[in-house]
Amino acid sequence: MAVFHRLQAVDERYDELTRLLSDPSVIQDVDKLRQYSKEQSDLEDTVNTYRELKRVDEELTTSREMLGEKLDDEMRELVKAEIVQLSDQKERLEKELMVLLLPKDKNDDKNVIVEIRGAAGGDEAALFASELFRMYGRFAERKGWRVDVIEVNETGIGGLKEAVFSVQGKGAYSLLKYESGAHRVQRVPATESGGRIHTSTATVAVLPEVEEVEVEIHEKDLRIDTFCSTGPGGQSVNTTQSAVRITHLPTGIVVSCQDEKSQLKNRDKAMRVLRARVYEKFQQEQQQEYDEQRKSAVGTGDRSERIRTYNFPQSRVTDHRVGLTLHRLDSIMEGDLEEIINALVTSAQAEKLQSPELVP
Numbered sequence: 001m002a003v004f005h006r007l008q009a010v011d012e013r014y015d016e017l018t019r020l021l022s023d024p025s026v027i028q029d030v031d032k033l034r035q036y037s038k039e040q041s042d043l044e045d046t047v048n049t050y051r052e053l054k055r056v057d058e059e060l061t062t063s064r065e066m067l068g069e070k071l072d073d074e075m076r077e078l079v080k081a082e083i084v085q086l087s088d089q090k091e092r093l094e095k096e097l098m099v100l101l102l103p104k105d106k107n108d109d110k111n112v113i114v115e116i117r118g119a120a121g122g123d124e125a126a127l128f129a130s131e132l133f134r135m136y137g138r139f140a141e142r143k144g145w146r147v148d149v150i151e152v153n154e155t156g157i158g159g160l161k162e163a164v165f166s167v168q169g170k171g172a173y174s175l176l177k178y179e180s181g182a183h184r185v186q187r188v189p190a191t192e193s194g195g196r197i198h199t200s201t202a203t204v205a206v207l208p209e210v211e212e213v214e215v216e217i218h219e220k221d222l223r224i225d226t227f228c229s230t231g232p233g234g235q236s237v238n239t240t241q242s243a244v245r246i247t248h249l250p251t252g253i254v255v256s257c258q259d260e261k262s263q264l265k266n267r268d269k270a271m272r273v274l275r276a277r278v279y280e281k282f283q284q285e286q287q288q289e290y291d292e293q294r295k296s297a298v299g300t301g302d303r304s305e306r307i308r309t310y311n312f313p314q315s316r317v318t319d320h321r322v323g324l325t326l327h328r329l330d331s332i333m334e335g336d337l338e339e340i341i342n343a344l345v346t347s348a349q350a351e352k353l354q355s356p357e358l359v360p
Contacts, residue, residue: 020032099349109170110172111208112166112208113164113272114204115203115207117160124198129202133163133165147165148168151256151258151269176206178344180206180307181204182203183307184200185200185310188313209275221250224245226242226243242258243263246271255277315330322344
Protein backbone atom coordinates (compact mmCIF):
# COMPACT_ATOMS: atom_id res chain seq x y z
CA MET A 1 0.00 0.00 0.00
CA ALA A 2 2.90 2.36 0.69
CA VAL A 3 4.06 1.95 -2.90
CA PHE A 4 0.53 2.68 -4.18
CA HIS A 5 0.30 5.89 -2.14
CA ARG A 6 3.73 6.94 -3.39
CA LEU A 7 2.64 6.39 -7.00
CA GLN A 8 -0.60 8.28 -6.45
CA ALA A 9 1.36 11.20 -5.01
CA VAL A 10 3.76 11.17 -7.98
CA ASP A 11 0.80 11.15 -10.38
CA GLU A 12 -0.81 14.11 -8.62
CA ARG A 13 2.49 16.03 -8.56
CA TYR A 14 2.87 15.48 -12.31
CA ASP A 15 -0.57 17.02 -12.94
CA GLU A 16 0.28 19.90 -10.60
CA LEU A 17 3.50 20.54 -12.54
CA THR A 18 1.52 20.58 -15.80
CA ARG A 19 -0.66 23.34 -14.35
CA LEU A 20 2.33 25.26 -13.02
CA LEU A 21 4.12 25.14 -16.38
CA SER A 22 1.17 26.92 -17.99
CA ASP A 23 1.04 29.59 -15.28
CA PRO A 24 2.16 32.98 -16.72
CA SER A 25 4.11 33.85 -13.56
CA VAL A 26 6.13 30.63 -13.89
CA ILE A 27 6.66 31.09 -17.63
CA GLN A 28 8.23 34.49 -16.92
CA ASP A 29 10.52 33.06 -14.22
CA VAL A 30 13.34 31.27 -16.07
CA ASP A 31 14.67 29.48 -12.97
CA LYS A 32 11.27 28.15 -11.91
CA LEU A 33 10.43 27.15 -15.47
CA ARG A 34 13.65 25.17 -15.72
CA GLN A 35 13.16 23.59 -12.28
CA TYR A 36 9.56 22.51 -12.89
CA SER A 37 10.30 21.28 -16.43
CA LYS A 38 13.15 19.08 -15.19
CA GLU A 39 11.05 17.75 -12.30
CA GLN A 40 8.20 16.84 -14.65
CA SER A 41 10.61 15.22 -17.11
CA ASP A 42 12.08 13.13 -14.27
CA LEU A 43 8.59 11.91 -13.30
CA GLU A 44 7.31 11.25 -16.81
CA ASP A 45 8.37 7.60 -17.21
CA THR A 46 7.01 6.69 -13.77
CA VAL A 47 3.67 8.43 -14.37
CA ASN A 48 3.18 6.92 -17.84
CA THR A 49 3.97 3.42 -16.54
CA TYR A 50 1.67 3.88 -13.53
CA ARG A 51 -1.21 5.06 -15.71
CA GLU A 52 -0.70 2.16 -18.07
CA LEU A 53 -0.74 -0.22 -15.08
CA LYS A 54 -4.04 1.27 -13.87
CA ARG A 55 -5.56 0.83 -17.33
CA VAL A 56 -4.43 -2.79 -17.55
CA ASP A 57 -5.69 -3.48 -14.00
CA GLU A 58 -9.14 -2.10 -14.87
CA GLU A 59 -9.33 -4.23 -18.02
CA LEU A 60 -8.24 -7.27 -16.04
CA THR A 61 -10.99 -6.69 -13.46
CA THR A 62 -13.57 -6.33 -16.24
CA SER A 63 -12.42 -9.52 -17.96
CA ARG A 64 -12.56 -11.52 -14.71
CA GLU A 65 -16.08 -10.25 -14.05
CA MET A 66 -17.08 -11.40 -17.54
CA LEU A 67 -16.18 -14.98 -16.64
CA GLY A 68 -19.02 -14.92 -14.11
CA GLU A 69 -21.52 -14.16 -16.85
CA LYS A 70 -23.19 -16.57 -19.26
CA LEU A 71 -20.81 -16.92 -22.20
CA ASP A 72 -20.59 -19.38 -25.06
CA ASP A 73 -17.50 -21.59 -25.15
CA GLU A 74 -15.71 -19.57 -27.81
CA MET A 75 -16.15 -16.26 -25.97
CA ARG A 76 -15.13 -17.84 -22.66
CA GLU A 77 -11.86 -19.04 -24.19
CA LEU A 78 -11.21 -15.58 -25.64
CA VAL A 79 -11.75 -13.97 -22.24
CA LYS A 80 -9.44 -16.48 -20.56
CA ALA A 81 -6.73 -15.79 -23.13
CA GLU A 82 -7.17 -12.05 -22.55
CA ILE A 83 -6.82 -12.54 -18.77
CA VAL A 84 -3.54 -14.39 -19.26
CA GLN A 85 -2.22 -11.64 -21.54
CA LEU A 86 -3.31 -8.84 -19.22
CA SER A 87 -1.89 -10.63 -16.16
CA ASP A 88 1.51 -10.94 -17.85
CA GLN A 89 1.36 -7.28 -18.85
CA LYS A 90 0.46 -6.25 -15.30
CA GLU A 91 3.37 -8.22 -13.84
CA ARG A 92 5.80 -6.61 -16.30
CA LEU A 93 4.55 -3.10 -15.53
CA GLU A 94 4.77 -3.70 -11.77
CA LYS A 95 8.42 -4.75 -12.14
CA GLU A 96 9.15 -1.67 -14.26
CA LEU A 97 7.58 0.58 -11.63
CA MET A 98 9.64 -0.97 -8.84
CA VAL A 99 12.79 -0.12 -10.80
CA LEU A 100 11.55 3.39 -11.59
CA LEU A 101 10.90 4.01 -7.88
CA LEU A 102 14.40 3.00 -6.82
CA PRO A 103 16.52 5.86 -5.43
CA LYS A 104 18.28 7.61 -8.29
CA ASP A 105 21.98 8.40 -8.36
CA LYS A 106 21.97 12.21 -8.27
CA ASN A 107 24.87 12.25 -10.74
CA ASP A 108 23.24 10.05 -13.40
CA ASP A 109 22.20 12.94 -15.67
CA LYS A 110 25.62 14.59 -15.58
CA ASN A 111 28.37 14.73 -18.16
CA VAL A 112 31.55 12.90 -17.21
CA ILE A 113 35.30 13.26 -17.04
CA VAL A 114 37.04 10.03 -18.09
CA GLU A 115 40.68 9.31 -17.21
CA ILE A 116 42.54 6.38 -18.80
CA ARG A 117 46.06 5.41 -17.79
CA GLY A 118 48.40 2.62 -18.81
CA ALA A 119 49.21 0.59 -15.68
CA ALA A 120 51.09 -2.71 -15.38
CA GLY A 121 52.74 -3.85 -18.59
CA GLY A 122 54.84 -0.97 -19.92
CA ASP A 123 54.44 -0.25 -23.65
CA GLU A 124 51.75 -2.90 -24.05
CA ALA A 125 49.67 -1.28 -21.28
CA ALA A 126 50.04 2.10 -22.97
CA LEU A 127 48.90 0.64 -26.31
CA PHE A 128 45.88 -0.91 -24.64
CA ALA A 129 45.06 2.42 -22.97
CA SER A 130 45.03 3.96 -26.44
CA GLU A 131 42.62 1.30 -27.67
CA LEU A 132 40.30 1.88 -24.68
CA PHE A 133 40.35 5.60 -25.48
CA ARG A 134 39.23 4.81 -29.01
CA MET A 135 36.61 2.31 -27.77
CA TYR A 136 34.93 4.90 -25.55
CA GLY A 137 35.04 7.44 -28.35
CA ARG A 138 33.20 5.00 -30.61
CA PHE A 139 30.66 4.23 -27.89
CA ALA A 140 30.03 7.96 -27.43
CA GLU A 141 29.44 8.29 -31.20
CA ARG A 142 26.84 5.51 -31.04
CA LYS A 143 25.03 7.36 -28.24
CA GLY A 144 25.21 10.73 -29.98
CA TRP A 145 27.42 12.16 -27.22
CA ARG A 146 30.18 14.73 -27.65
CA VAL A 147 33.80 13.95 -26.69
CA ASP A 148 36.12 16.80 -25.71
CA VAL A 149 39.81 15.90 -25.25
CA ILE A 150 41.39 17.62 -22.25
CA GLU A 151 44.82 16.05 -21.89
CA VAL A 152 46.66 13.33 -23.81
CA ASN A 153 50.14 12.07 -22.92
CA GLU A 154 51.38 9.82 -25.71
CA THR A 155 54.23 7.31 -25.90
CA GLY A 156 56.54 7.00 -28.86
CA ILE A 157 54.86 3.89 -30.28
CA GLY A 158 51.27 5.12 -30.45
CA GLY A 159 50.29 4.28 -26.92
CA LEU A 160 48.94 6.51 -24.17
CA LYS A 161 50.44 7.04 -20.76
CA GLU A 162 47.34 9.04 -19.92
CA ALA A 163 44.20 10.41 -21.59
CA VAL A 164 41.69 12.73 -19.96
CA PHE A 165 38.52 13.71 -21.79
CA SER A 166 34.96 14.77 -21.15
CA VAL A 167 31.85 13.06 -22.51
CA GLN A 168 28.80 15.28 -22.81
CA GLY A 169 25.36 13.82 -23.39
CA LYS A 170 22.14 12.77 -21.71
CA GLY A 171 22.73 9.97 -19.21
CA ALA A 172 26.48 9.79 -19.84
CA TYR A 173 27.35 9.15 -16.19
CA SER A 174 24.47 6.71 -15.67
CA LEU A 175 26.10 4.32 -18.18
CA LEU A 176 29.80 5.11 -18.11
CA LYS A 177 30.10 5.03 -14.30
CA TYR A 178 30.35 1.22 -14.51
CA GLU A 179 33.62 1.52 -16.47
CA SER A 180 35.69 2.67 -13.47
CA GLY A 181 38.29 0.10 -12.51
CA ALA A 182 41.19 -1.93 -13.89
CA HIS A 183 40.82 -3.34 -17.41
CA ARG A 184 43.07 -6.33 -18.16
CA VAL A 185 44.26 -7.33 -21.63
CA GLN A 186 45.71 -10.74 -22.59
CA ARG A 187 47.45 -11.04 -25.97
CA VAL A 188 50.74 -11.60 -27.76
CA PRO A 189 52.52 -8.23 -28.12
CA ALA A 190 53.88 -7.30 -31.54
CA THR A 191 57.37 -7.22 -30.01
CA GLU A 192 57.07 -10.77 -28.59
CA SER A 193 59.07 -13.10 -30.84
CA GLY A 194 58.25 -16.25 -28.85
CA GLY A 195 54.49 -15.96 -29.28
CA ARG A 196 53.87 -15.85 -25.53
CA ILE A 197 50.68 -14.23 -24.23
CA HIS A 198 51.30 -11.25 -21.98
CA THR A 199 48.92 -9.73 -19.45
CA SER A 200 48.76 -5.95 -19.06
CA THR A 201 46.34 -3.53 -17.44
CA ALA A 202 44.99 -0.03 -17.90
CA THR A 203 42.92 1.87 -15.35
CA VAL A 204 39.77 3.85 -16.10
CA ALA A 205 38.24 6.45 -13.78
CA VAL A 206 34.84 7.98 -14.56
CA LEU A 207 33.95 11.13 -12.61
CA PRO A 208 30.74 13.15 -12.79
CA GLU A 209 31.41 16.63 -14.16
CA VAL A 210 30.17 19.14 -11.59
CA GLU A 211 29.12 22.78 -11.74
CA GLU A 212 30.90 25.50 -9.79
CA VAL A 213 27.99 25.76 -7.36
CA GLU A 214 28.32 22.08 -6.39
CA VAL A 215 31.88 22.25 -5.12
CA GLU A 216 33.48 25.33 -3.60
CA ILE A 217 37.03 26.00 -4.76
CA HIS A 218 38.67 29.22 -3.55
CA GLU A 219 41.19 31.04 -5.73
CA LYS A 220 43.53 31.34 -2.72
CA ASP A 221 43.66 27.51 -2.57
CA LEU A 222 45.03 27.23 -6.11
CA ARG A 223 48.58 27.36 -7.43
CA ILE A 224 48.54 27.95 -11.18
CA ASP A 225 51.67 27.35 -13.27
CA THR A 226 52.07 27.88 -17.00
CA PHE A 227 54.54 26.12 -19.27
CA CYS A 228 55.23 25.42 -22.92
CA SER A 229 53.21 22.69 -24.59
CA THR A 230 55.12 19.55 -25.53
CA GLY A 231 52.66 17.83 -27.87
CA PRO A 232 51.28 18.53 -31.37
CA GLY A 233 50.12 22.09 -31.89
CA GLY A 234 51.97 23.78 -34.72
CA GLN A 235 54.39 26.65 -34.53
CA SER A 236 53.24 27.81 -31.10
CA VAL A 237 54.48 24.64 -29.40
CA ASN A 238 57.46 25.24 -27.13
CA THR A 239 57.32 28.99 -27.86
CA THR A 240 54.30 30.18 -25.86
CA GLN A 241 53.36 29.21 -22.33
CA SER A 242 49.83 28.11 -23.18
CA ALA A 243 49.85 24.91 -21.10
CA VAL A 244 48.41 25.16 -17.59
CA ARG A 245 49.01 23.18 -14.40
CA ILE A 246 46.67 23.77 -11.45
CA THR A 247 47.39 22.48 -7.95
CA HIS A 248 44.59 22.41 -5.35
CA LEU A 249 46.60 23.04 -2.20
CA PRO A 250 44.15 21.64 0.42
CA THR A 251 43.93 18.23 -1.29
CA GLY A 252 47.16 18.12 -3.29
CA ILE A 253 45.23 17.32 -6.47
CA VAL A 254 47.15 18.39 -9.60
CA VAL A 255 45.59 18.86 -13.04
CA SER A 256 47.32 19.94 -16.25
CA CYS A 257 46.01 20.74 -19.71
CA GLN A 258 47.86 21.62 -22.92
CA ASP A 259 45.41 20.46 -25.58
CA GLU A 260 44.42 24.01 -26.62
CA LYS A 261 46.68 26.77 -28.00
CA SER A 262 44.92 29.27 -25.74
CA GLN A 263 46.06 29.46 -22.12
CA LEU A 264 42.56 30.60 -21.10
CA LYS A 265 40.91 27.57 -22.75
CA ASN A 266 43.45 25.22 -21.15
CA ARG A 267 42.73 26.77 -17.76
CA ASP A 268 38.97 26.34 -18.22
CA LYS A 269 39.41 22.67 -19.17
CA ALA A 270 41.78 22.05 -16.27
CA MET A 271 39.30 23.61 -13.83
CA ARG A 272 36.55 21.27 -15.09
CA VAL A 273 38.73 18.26 -14.30
CA LEU A 274 39.82 19.73 -10.96
CA ARG A 275 36.23 20.31 -9.84
CA ALA A 276 35.35 16.72 -10.77
CA ARG A 277 38.32 15.28 -8.85
CA VAL A 278 37.77 17.42 -5.75
CA TYR A 279 34.05 16.55 -5.81
CA GLU A 280 34.89 12.84 -6.10
CA LYS A 281 37.33 13.04 -3.19
CA PHE A 282 34.77 14.74 -0.92
CA GLN A 283 32.04 12.32 -1.99
CA GLN A 284 34.26 9.31 -1.25
CA GLU A 285 35.13 10.66 2.20
CA GLN A 286 31.48 11.32 3.03
CA GLN A 287 30.19 7.98 1.79
CA GLN A 288 33.05 5.64 2.69
CA GLU A 289 31.25 4.10 5.66
CA TYR A 290 27.98 3.72 3.73
CA ASP A 291 29.73 2.19 0.71
CA GLU A 292 31.35 -0.44 2.91
CA GLN A 293 27.96 -1.48 4.24
CA ARG A 294 26.13 -1.35 0.92
CA LYS A 295 28.51 -2.64 -1.74
CA SER A 296 26.77 -2.69 -5.08
CA ALA A 297 27.09 -5.42 -7.68
CA VAL A 298 29.63 -3.34 -9.59
CA GLY A 299 32.21 -3.47 -6.81
CA THR A 300 33.79 -0.80 -4.65
CA GLY A 301 34.75 1.55 -7.44
CA ASP A 302 38.42 1.30 -6.48
CA ARG A 303 40.52 2.07 -9.53
CA SER A 304 42.84 -0.85 -8.85
CA GLU A 305 40.01 -3.37 -8.94
CA ARG A 306 40.04 -5.67 -11.98
CA ILE A 307 36.63 -5.41 -13.56
CA ARG A 308 37.06 -6.79 -17.07
CA THR A 309 39.39 -8.97 -19.14
CA TYR A 310 39.95 -8.62 -22.89
CA ASN A 311 41.42 -11.84 -24.29
CA PHE A 312 42.53 -11.24 -27.89
CA PRO A 313 43.60 -14.80 -28.88
CA GLN A 314 40.12 -16.11 -27.99
CA SER A 315 38.25 -12.93 -29.08
CA ARG A 316 36.71 -13.00 -25.59
CA VAL A 317 35.63 -10.25 -23.21
CA THR A 318 34.63 -11.14 -19.65
CA ASP A 319 33.13 -8.74 -17.13
CA HIS A 320 33.99 -10.28 -13.76
CA ARG A 321 31.37 -8.34 -11.78
CA VAL A 322 28.40 -10.02 -13.46
CA GLY A 323 30.12 -13.10 -14.89
CA LEU A 324 29.26 -12.10 -18.46
CA THR A 325 31.47 -13.48 -21.25
CA LEU A 326 31.09 -12.42 -24.89
CA HIS A 327 33.03 -13.85 -27.84
CA ARG A 328 33.01 -10.76 -30.08
CA LEU A 329 35.96 -8.71 -28.94
CA ASP A 330 36.32 -6.86 -32.27
CA SER A 331 32.86 -5.28 -32.12
CA ILE A 332 33.31 -4.38 -28.44
CA MET A 333 36.59 -2.60 -29.17
CA GLU A 334 34.62 -0.69 -31.82
CA GLY A 335 32.37 0.67 -29.08
CA ASP A 336 29.62 -1.96 -28.98
CA LEU A 337 29.34 -1.88 -25.19
CA GLU A 338 25.55 -1.88 -24.83
CA GLU A 339 25.16 -5.55 -23.84
CA ILE A 340 27.85 -5.34 -21.16
CA ILE A 341 26.61 -2.07 -19.69
CA ASN A 342 22.96 -3.18 -19.76
CA ALA A 343 23.94 -6.30 -17.81
CA LEU A 344 25.67 -4.13 -15.19
CA VAL A 345 22.66 -1.79 -14.93
CA THR A 346 20.30 -4.75 -14.51
CA SER A 347 22.53 -6.32 -11.85
CA ALA A 348 22.73 -3.05 -9.89
CA GLN A 349 18.94 -2.67 -10.03
CA ALA A 350 18.40 -6.27 -8.91
CA GLU A 351 20.62 -5.77 -5.88
CA LYS A 352 18.77 -2.60 -4.91
CA LEU A 353 15.44 -4.41 -5.22
CA GLN A 354 16.67 -7.01 -2.74
CA SER A 355 17.35 -4.26 -0.18
CA PRO A 356 14.04 -3.48 1.58
CA GLU A 357 15.31 -0.19 2.98
CA LEU A 358 15.94 1.14 -0.52
CA VAL A 359 12.46 0.44 -1.88
CA PRO A 360 9.79 3.09 -1.24
